[in-house]
Amino acid sequence: MTRERVVSKKPNILILMADQLTPGALAAYGNTVCQTPNIDKLAHSGVVFDSAYTNSPLCAPARYVFMSGKLPSRIHGYDNASELPSEVLTFGHYLRHAGYHTILSGKMHFCGADQLHGFEDRLTTDIYPADFGWTPDWTQPEVRPSWYHNMGSVIDAGVCVRTNQLDFDEEVVFAARQKLFDLARGNDPRPFCMVVSLTHPHDPYAIPQRYWDRYCHDEIDMPKVTAADVKADPHSLRLRYVSDMDSTPLSDEQIRNARHAYYGAVSFVDDQIGAVLDALLQTGQADDTIVILLADHGDMLGERGLWYKMNFFEGAARVPLIVNAPARFPAGRVGASVSLTDILPTLVDLAHDGDSPAPPEPLDGRSLWPHLAGQGGHDEVIGEYLGEGAIAPLVMIRRGGFKYIHSPVDLDQLYDLRVDPLERNNLADDPSQADRMHALRREVAERWDLPALHQEVLASQQRRRFHYEAQTMGQRKAWDFQPFQDASQKYMRNHIELDTLEAMARFPKVHGHGG
Numbered sequence: 001m002t003r004e005r006v007v008s009k010k011p012n013i014l015i016l017m018a019d020q021l022t023p024g025a026l027a028a029y030g031n032t033v034c035q036t037p038n039i040d041k042l043a044h045s046g047v048v049f050d051s052a053y054t055n056s057p058l059c060a061p062a063r064y065v066f067m068s069g070k071l072p073s074r075i076h077g078y079d080n081a082s083e084l085p086s087e088v089l090t091f092g093h094y095l096r097h098a099g100y101h102t103i104l105s106g107k108m109h110f111c112g113a114d115q116l117h118g119f120e121d122r123l124t125t126d127i128y129p130a131d132f133g134w135t136p137d138w139t140q141p142e143v144r145p146s147w148y149h150n151m152g153s154v155i156d157a158g159v160c161v162r163t164n165q166l167d168f169d170e171e172v173v174f175a176a177r178q179k180l181f182d183l184a185r186g187n188d189p190r191p192f193c194m195v196v197s198l199t200h201p202h203d204p205y206a207i208p209q210r211y212w213d214r215y216c217h218d219e220i221d222m223p224k225v226t227a228a229d230v231k232a233d234p235h236s237l238r239l240r241y242v243s244d245m246d247s248t249p250l251s252d253e254q255i256r257n258a259r260h261a262y263y264g265a266v267s268f269v270d271d272q273i274g275a276v277l278d279a280l281l282q283t284g285q286a287d288d289t290i291v292i293l294l295a296d297h298g299d300m301l302g303e304r305g306l307w308y309k310m311n312f313f314e315g316a317a318r319v320p321l322i323v324n325a326p327a328r329f330p331a332g333r334v335g336a337s338v339s340l341t342d343i344l345p346t347l348v349d350l351a352h353d354g355d356s357p358a359p360p361e362p363l364d365g366r367s368l369w370p371h372l373a374g375q376g377g378h379d380e381v382i383g384e385y386l387g388e389g390a391i392a393p394l395v396m397i398r399r400g401g402f403k404y405i406h407s408p409v410d411l412d413q414l415y416d417l418r419v420d421p422l423e424r425n426n427l428a429d430d431p432s433q434a435d436r437m438h439a440l441r442r443e444v445a446e447r448w449d450l451p452a453l454h455q456e457v458l459a460s461q462q463r464r465r466f467h468y469e470a471q472t473m474g475q476r477k478a479w480d481f482q483p484f485q486d487a488s489q490k491y492m493r494n495h496i497e498l499d500t501l502e503a504m505a506r507f508p509k510v511h512g513h514g515g
Contacts, residue, residue, distance in 0.1 A: 011350060011351075012290070013350060014291045016196050016292065017107075017198065017294055017295065018269050019059065019198060019200065020202040020203070020296070021201055021298065022298030033215065038271070043324075046326070047329050047331065047332050049334045051336060052320065052321035053317050053339045054317055054319050054340055055072070055364075056077075057317050058310060059080055060077065060084075060109040060111060061079065061384075062296035066340040067091060068089065068344065070341065070363060073384055078387065080387065082111060084111065096120060099190055101188060102193050103193070103195070104195045105175045106123075106124055106176075107126055107128065107172075115480075116481075124171055126481060127168045131468060131478070133468050135465050138457065145388065148243070149203070149242075149243040149307075151243065152204070153203035154254055154255070157204070157257040165204075168199050173272045177276060180276070191351075200266075200269050201299070211264035212260065214267050215264065222256060223255070225423075227306075230424055234409070235311060236306060239306060290328070293320060294343070297316060303315045310389050312383055312394070312403070314421070329372045330374075334377075338377075339383075342367065345365050346367045366378050381396070381398040382397060386453075392409040393450050394406070394407040395448060397444070404440045408454070412428040414436070414440070
């Protein structure tokens with residue numbers, strides 16, 4: 001039955017984004033160990049997408065897709081040192097065009113001189129560099145990048161007092177909460193779209209004692225599929241090399257420590273989400289705000305002997321996606337496969353109550369509005385991986401119960417996730433799947449010119465490496481975003497009468513003497 005909409009006011013939109021959060025770590029997706037009461041509440045009264053995916057399992061490309069509604073190859077967002085071109089339209093531009101105040105607090109991994117990409121306000125700097133220093137080199141697969149993942153995150157997993165990531169995320173949440181209070185006290189009539197983007201639970205797997213102690217160590221679940229349980233595909237072998245997994249064998253205790261700390265980091269994320277939602281409630285804006293929870297990609301957490309991301313297996317490629325707007329969309333679950341490309345057209349639909357104008361250009365994503373409104377919707381994800389550990393484009397098609405993974409330099413992979421959710425059995429050579437494989441290979445050839453894309457990636461890598469070397473010679477000018485605060489407008493200043501200033505800053509407002 002079609003769900004009825006009961007709210008017509010243009011809503012605020014709050015997007016809560018976690019980095020490297022796999023849905024398998026959440027109770028909303030079946031985890032029985034990890035403790036996330038705030039996310040659980042969002043899921044209980046929201047629409048939970050059970051089969052949501054990143055389109056590129058790496059931080060920057062995934063975020064560029066999330067922002068633009070386009071695949072990495074369309075916008076040259078190949079890897080973690082690719083620039084997001086300024087001319088690329090993002091949901092920031094779309095929503096500003098629709099009258100929204102767009103705000104970013106936290107990580108978005110924008111590389112290049114444009115560090116706003118449609119956001120009117122950016123409250124913090126980024127945790128990652130904005131230059132081209134992390135550009136991979138497909139021509140030298142035998143050379144491990146010094147700046148990339150190694151197994152130290154797992155070997156040294158455990159308890160800490162402070163980390164770089166704790167410093168960052170606490171600043172992100174403080175700035176976001178303060179902005180919510182400022183919006184409530186201000187006179188701007190526009191609705192807002194705020195992205196609060198945390199860097200946890202991304203490795204390194206280190207978390208303060210109070211979060212570690214939320215879990216009994218012996219109850220931490222271990223990987224369901226070990227490296228010995230499956231034959232490693234060529235891409236997985238390359239990932240093992242690029243992240244130095246083979247030279248650093250792990251004990252069961254080290255694996256459990258890493259997963260324990262990861263769960264602690266997920267609980268930290270949940271607490272931060274709770275703090276932001278509490279500010280939304282305190283300011284009286286909760287009823288008028290659609291809350292969306294998602295991640296850029298997942299984490300393998302030792303499944304198949306792999307860690308981190310960079311592949312299209314479920315642990316790395318799936319993401320949580322929860323849309324919480326009880327007054328607009330009744331709680332429910334969606335089983336169809338959707339992706340981060342779908343976020344931009346969905347946000348535009350939310351801003352126009354499902355009646356969006358035609359976009360100014362073609363998009364790769366499709367709106368989730370039909371799913372949210374109980375009217376069905378699409379069931380398809382297209383993926384591309386063009387980053388570290390690859391030596392040629394890696395593409396993915398997820399449709400119905402099947403996932404197909406293809407690279408010109410590797411053997412094909414086909415999994416029937418309905419009967420094989422752990423992806424143990426590659427059906428690419430199964431005679432019963434011959435017709436399906438023929439159709440999928442034909443579709444890949446029609447969707448992509450993979451030899452041309454390969455050459456585009458190589459040329460981009462070469463340009464960016466040369467660019468970075470040149471930029472580091474002589475006086476260096478950084479692109480990193482510098483948040484600006486006008487101290488002349490903060491707290492008590494002599495150009496504003498004291499009672500007026502105090503009345504402006506107090507929330508909720510009071511009336512009468514001094515108010």
